[in-house]
Amino acid sequence: MAGRFYVTTAIDYANGDPHIGHAYEKIGADVIARYRRLAGDDVHFLTGMDEHGQKVAQAAAERGIAPQAFVDDIAGRFQAMWKALDISYDQFIRTTDPAHKAGARALIKRIHDSSPDDFYERTYEGWYCVGCELFKRENEIADGKCVLHPTRELQWTEERNWFFRLSRYGDFLKRLFAERPDFLQPEARRNEMLGLLAEGAEDISITRSRLAWAIPFPIASSGGETQGTWVWFDALPNYLTATGYPDRSWRERWPADLHVIGKDITRLHAIVWPAMLQAAELPLPRRVWAHGFVNFAGERLSKSAGAKLDVAEAIARYGADALRYFLLREVPFDADGNFSWERFDERYTADLANALGNLASRSIAMVERYRGAIVPPGPRTALDDADAVDLAAYHAALDGSRGYLHHEALQAVWRMVARGNEYVDHQAPWKQARDPALAAALDETLASLMRQLARFAVLLQPFMPGKAAALWRQLGGPGDVAAQRFADLMALDATAWHVAKGDSLFPKERAATS
């Protein structure tokens, strides 16, 4: 079980501020990273920024600043957001890092050396919009004009670019998908890619002649021009260059165990990226997980559509942990889901404050009141036995065997929480406390409850690291909850812990700030 675990997120495109969709992915990946750490793995968690390309250059120009200054600012905003959300990344890569630029160029050269036939020059022609600085497709043209710039004339333009012979890798990719069914999950995304491959892979152009804000393509054109590298051919290698590539240390980390991405970029990660690595004769990542999207008010939160949902506002409502919980509970990690403030309030009140928060509150209060704040000893009970079943479901949802189903893991934990509340009512420790003859029974009840709460702290640590630590502290657990290991979970014993009921874990009053 224990071993190295290298997990990555998509690197975010630096043409705007972080929104809830970016946050959702980082939180989901963070849960996986934290889960693996609790499983005992040596985790390396990579995230970062994709900073080249036309749109970045344009956005910078609109603000009248240099592209580098622009992306520096954006990268700072993203990092601040990840800090606010408690994202435990180990490394933050930026495609404008000199090391990345060198690494990406080295990879391209390696592809050229290993598979010289995979790069070739070809002339591309089409209608070019100077306003967009892009070739336009038919559906982007109305009345002979670009729909975005109807005052400008489209120009019939020819451009000679480098192409990557993706077509050569169709059979390789089909074999990859056949031999490694779990290479790409969930199933729906895999089926889409299989359908795509069945239609046949076409070569892709990987350089742009007008692209100045880019990594210079390391192979000069026949005309002597050095073109800019297509952003994806620059961005995808970040997972590899982050390991130090081409320095030989890269072998210590590569291949990645898991790429967590959004479903919209599945093709790039499940087809283009493996083909690039194969062309370079490098190992492929072990798995790609394509999560769904968070919809808001019935609308998709795309990067272009102006999202009205402010992440900072969502964090301020109940704190970062509550937002982390809500997103992962409400939006299945293998499909789309919705965000609504009403639902957020309902979930916070019902799940966090009433069910979990109150269970901790009432249980700890009784240990204080009846046993002087010292957890009494007690044998394993039916509560422990029943929880073991849900614990198995929790792991089955997160260990990768079925993919990464965060929502199912949380459902399993909340089945335990409900059981805890039922147990309290059934045992009625306040009655046991009134009868001295039931002292042993009361000990058993309280000990059982404290063990369960201790387990919750560990199981929820990946999802709500701050609240898990707070709960652990109230229970008087030793050391840091993040230092606990799943393997020891059912043997966890809270006897003699000194509890201290502090502030409510999940107060009903909305925090003014986080």
Add this chain to the structure above:
RNA sequence: GGCAGGGUAGCUCAGGUGGUUAGAGCACGGCACUCAUAAUGCCGGGGUCGUGGGUUCGAGUCCCACCCCUGCUACCA
């Protein structure tokens, strides 16, 4: 257009190979309890299972048609 997935209580969803009164959570109503953040527990109301046909002793579950939604359909990222 093609391919794929889906339309089940107010909301979010479960419902292998067809079989007694269609389930869960949240929301809503009643009761109980008092340890607790007026929290919790128990009970309950609520659905012609997208539409119309068909197969069958019997279909949410199989077949056909239709309507609607979502994704993919390759070089913005």
